[in-house]
Amino acid sequence: CAPMSEASTSDACFIRGCGAPVSGCGGRIPQPLCQKHLDQDRQKVRELQRSVQNKLAPMKAKRDQLRTYQQTLAAELQAADDLLDEAFDLLTKWRTSVTTRLTERHDGALENLTEFSVLQEYDSAVDAAESANDLRKVFELSSEMELKCTDLEDKLEEADAEETAEGIDDARRIVGDVSGSLRDLLLLVDRQMREVVQRCEVANTTVIEKEICELHSEILELDGKPQWVAACTNTEGFTSDSAGRLVKVGSSSGSGAEVPAKCVFVMFHVDSKKDHILLCSLDGSVRLTVNCDIDWSIRSIGIHCDSKRQALFLGQPDRVTVADLNGYIRNVIKSSDSDYKFLAIGGCSEKIYLLEQKSISILCWSKSDTRFISKINLAGMYSECAGVIYEGLSPLGNSILVTDWNANHVLKICTISGRLIATYELPTPADVVAHQSGLIFVSQSIKNLVRVFKQDGEVLQTVGMPDDSTAMADPYGLDVLDADVPMLAICQKGGNAVSIFKVNAPSLN
Structure with missing residues (x-):
């Protein structure tokens, strides 16, 4: 315009x-x-x-x-970033504080141990002299050692005085106490961070705290009373045959049907008169027979599965049979000079542990060559166990958990020193299993409950309450399938079933 x-x-x-x-x-x-x-x-x-x-x-x-x-x-992102930095700084500070104190104790113990190294030198020299039938050398060595005894006795008194000042029990059980508290801290941090992550998703919403154990699936209508269960995460190289048995791939009878990598092996109560183990998928849709040439008229005291070795450890009162997943026997752990009476079995990556009634002790064997390694004397800690034929046992780090049915508690014992770390009071505990996060699960068959608690003994959940969907019928054997999402398997001896629960715990894999 x-x-x-x-x-x-x-x-x-x-x-x-x-x-x-x-x-x-x-x-x-x-x-x-x-x-x-x-x-x-x-x-x-x-x-x-x-x-x-x-x-x-x-x-x-x-x-x-x-x-x-x-x-x-x-603003929230900046605050979260700053607070997480503070949390890391705080953890670093406390890590330094904890490790410094432990290092000081360790170095002090090592220094005292070094001062007594002359004892080993003396024993070795005397053994060599004895082998050479050199009595004169034995005399010289013993005379020299006698002169050193005064100094060693002074050092012994100093060491005893230090332990008395600190409290001998506390001084020797510190490993279990520290690691147990740190496992509880991991659980606390994990649960709190789950809530924080939920709050990151939708603002102003109610955060629903999940139970530790949530029912995942059930293996129902078993043809017998399941008493013990072992979780497995590695069935590679195995298949099934036309008769529904677990066999190795390549065997003439193998049909090539897929076997679930994650599964459980179930052993039945002796009264069920079963002559096999049952492999079940977690949902119960796959069920395969595992035949093993053992005396099935003798009761079982537990079963342990080593997924890495693809081995089953079948416990009975006088022996442990080591077999492939398909039941082929590799080895047998038993005594040639005395009779054992085993009450419980448990294992970690390299060792198998057995609670032995006659000696009131926990015996340890190597998994790789079934060589006897050590003995933990439970005298004064464990009851006389009169009339008891089953107990529960589960390693956790440098400690081991063992049920004491008669005394109504679960013991936590250091596997290095053999000292008692903690006692968890719980009526008639039947079996116990621990997850590497620090969660402890204990079945109470008489009360039809399974308790979930922390290292400090705080009960986090009770599974099997009659007014909810997890009601139990004589829960007994337990095991944890350790994966990205851990699963807890519970044998319900009175319900001919195995319940599988998802465990909402931090995965440390």
Whole structure:
């Protein structure tokens, strides 16, 4: 539209049929318009503007809301980042404090041990002299050692005085106490961080705290009373045959049917008169027979599965049979010079542990070559166990948990020093299993319950309450399938079933 100064005053309005003089240029119609049509043009422009603003109003409100939300998240992100840094700094500080104190004790113990190293040197030298039948050398060594005894006796008194000042029990059980407390800390941090992550998802929502154990599946209608269970995560190289038995791949009878990598091996109570073990998938849809040439008329005291070695350790009162997953016997652990009476079996990555009744001790063998390693004397800690034929046993780090049915508690014992670390009071505990996160699971068959508790003894959950969906019928044998999502297997001896629970615990794999 040409400027008015350049337009002739005789020019007429652009609108056809209108001869009025031009008053200005329109906004909607960019042509010379008279005053009437110019006002109409302006009105249309304003109407369009108001219409657009009405449409933009909720969008602007949302934009402002999003800006506020973004600014809030930015502030929250910065605060979270700062607080997590503080948490790491705090943990680093406490880590330094804990490890410094442990190192001081360790170095002090090592220094005292070094001072007594002369004892080993003396024993070795005397053994060599005895082997050479050199009595004169034995005399010389013993005379020299007698002169050193005064200094060693002084050092012995100093060491005893230090232990008395600190409390001998505390001084020797510190490993279990520290690691147990740190496992509880991991559980606490994991549960708190789960809540934090939930709050990151949706603001202003109620955070529902999950139970530690949530029912995952059930293996129902078993043809017998399941008493013991062992979890397995590695069945590679095994298949099934046409008779429903577990066999090795490549065997003439193998049908090639897939065997679940994650499964459980179930042993039945002796009264069920079964002559086999049962492999079951976690949902019970796959069930395969495992035949093993043992005396099935003798009761079982437990079963342990080593997934890495693909080996089963079948416990009975006088022996442990080591077999492949398909039941082929590799070896037998038993005594050649005395009779054992085993009550419980448990294992870690390299060792197998057995609770022995006659000596009131925990005996340890190597898994790799079934070589006897050590003995933990439980005299004074474990009851006489009169009439008891089963107990539960589960290693956890440098400690081991063992049930004491008669005394109504579970003991936590250091596997290095043999000292008692803790006692968890619990009526008639039947079996115990620990997860590497520090969670402890104990079955109480008489009460039809399974307790879940921390290292400090705090009960976190009771599984099997009659008013919920987890009601139990004589729960007995337990085991944990350790995977990204841990699973707890519970034998229900009175219900001919095995229940599988998802465990909401931190995975340390």
